[in-house]
Amino acid sequence: MNRKLIAGNWKMNGLRADLQTVGDVAAAVSGAAAAPETLLCVPATLLSQAALAAEGSALRIGGQTCHSQQKGAFTGDISAPMLKEAGAAYVIVGHSERRTFHGETDEIVAAQAQSAIGSGLVPIVCVGETPEERSSGQTLTVVAEQLKGSLAGLEPATAFVLAYEPLWAIGTGKVATTAQIAEVHDFVRQFLIGRFGEPGQSVRILYGGSLNPGNAVEILPVSNVDGGLIGGASLKAADFLAIYNTACALQG
């Protein structure tokens, strides 16, 4: 069984006052090998302060995207080395909101993942289908295509995390059923083993999409679910920690 990862994605939420949440989570999580790993992906403006607030604890801090280049004339963008220097250990790449609102393609996501790895960050590569793709029976085809493109060029031994996030479940309160989650996660696992061999077993596959303290108890034990990527419910320490505690109970 892989060590679970409970990861929060604050999206474009968080001002300095919200660093209290980082401190509260940091104070409550354990670094024991038997406990799940925890991560909060905060806005870039809060990264270094969040890293300070989490210092000395088991809580890791991450970014929400990075540019595919390490530096250059890309106004407004942030590179992987910048995130790393600010205190990030992880970075989300290919989140559906980046794919939809910023036109990030599988090719771009693959380049971002490579740049993250090259800078010592662990990328969390997101994939997932739209509601139309699900209702027309295209889910596995679409996910396979995204996996193929977004993981292009990755070596078997590199550390990365995969997140399955059906678009229709993100921020909607509509959660995938445990059968739907198991089907896709088992499929992703087989893809990873086919692509990377044995190391594909230890790539963690997170579920994301309206995960909350109420449904975590059903979702986290599902086959090949190695944790969660949590948006809304990561903004309050109590909610995030309730999901973490559910994962602790499963891990132990």
Ligand code: PEP
């Ligand atoms: C996300 O942003 O990755 C996400 C899953 O959001 P939410 O938990 O709010 O659906």
